[in-house]
Amino acid sequence: MTLFFKGGNFGNVSFKYFKDQRSRFVDRFSKRGMDVQIALDLNRLMTDKSYVAALDERIETFKNSSLDFEISMATNIVQGVEGILYAAIDYVRDRYETVIEVLPSVVRSFNHSAKHGDKLFEWNDMLTRLAADPHRFKNKFHFLQGDVSHKAFHYSVVSLHQGNMYMSPFIYENAQLHTNDFVVLKENSLVDSILNKKQEIVNSQIKKSVDKECGSCKYLNICANRMVPMIMDTVFDGRKECILNKDVIGLYDDEVYSGNSY
Numbered sequence: 492m493t494l495f496f497k498g499g500n501f502g503n504v505s506f507k508y509f510k511d512q513r514s515r516f517v518d519r520f521s522k523r524g525m526d527v528q529i530a531l532d533l534n535r536l537m538t539d540k541s542y543v544a545a546l547d548e549r550i551e552t553f554k555n556s557s558l559d560f561e562i563s564m565a566t567n568i569v570q571g572v573e574g575i576l577y578a579a580i581d582y583v584r585d586r587y588e589t590v591i592e593v594l595p596s597v598v599r600s601f602n603h604s605a606k607h608g609d610k611l612f613e614w615n616d617m618l619t620r621l622a623a624d625p626h627r628f629k630n631k632f633h634f635l636q637g638d639v640s641h642k643a644f645h646y647s648v649v650s651l652h653q654g655n656m657y658m659s660p661f662i663y664e665n666a667q668l669h670t671n672d673f674v675v676l677k678e679n680s681l682v683d684s685i686l687n688k689k690q691e692i693v694n695s696q697i698k699k700s701v702d703k704e705c706g707s708c709k710y711l712n713i714c715a716n717r718m719v720p721m722i723m724d725t726v727f728d729g730r731k732e733c734i735l736n737k738d739v740i741g742l743y744d745d746e747v748y749s750g751n752s753y
């Protein structure tokens with residue numbers, strides 16, 4: 492599971508570690524809101540009673556804690572999940588009153604192999620199928636790429652790797668890419684370093700968008716802040732065509748997305 496507190500990400504910890512260190516967490520975070528995200532195996536969630544019992548125990552532990560926890564669930568997309576995804580979303584909403592955040596792990600296929608990027612395009616196709624009933628999709632699916640405020644103008648995500656800091660693009664989820672294109676060079680102030688790097692990337696993407704599909708796209712400003720065109724320039728070696736599913740993103744054009752799917 493992943494623990495977030497207001498202002499930062501504590502990182503991945505095991506449930507056992509959390510229970511063993513509970514008093515330490517209380518001392519350290521008792522004045523801050525906490526967010527805990529539990530990774531789910533949807534196949535087991537829907538078929539394995541012992542798995543659900545263990546999950547119940549975890550949820551109860553957080554509910555009974557003196558800390559102020561919010562709980563969400565996350566899942567990767569693996570074989571067989573597409574057919575049970577909506578049933579799992581309903582199950583989690585009814586049983587635990589929370590959402591499932593789908594993390595398709597598309598960035599893992601950004602490796603310049605022969606099948607480079609396949610997972611991203613498979614995910615785009617899966618989104619089209621999941622959104623065949625737009626009403627159901629919009630009411631049940633936690634689709635962050637359709638939320639124009641999520642990970643865009645007011646938000647910078649960074650990752651640390653071997654002593655360096657890198658900007659994290661948002662391609663359906665935060666991407667950890669540790670290449671020079673995204674490295675943050677340290678200036679006097681850490682915040683200035685991050686904001687300056689983000690501004691540099693955003694401006695350069697907008698300037699270089701003319702010969703790409705992005706140049707005439709209404710989502711350019713949002714995507715530039717999420718660093719999507721930069722991914723097309725770097726990871727996809729100057730690809731000109733969109734790498735996202737714009738039809739599904741477009742389902743949210745006429746509304747203010749509230750960021751949840753209750």
Ligand code: SF4
Nearest residue numbers: 705708710711714733
């Ligand atoms: S990445 Fe796709 S959705 Fe984003 S600006 Fe470019 S063409 Fe538009």
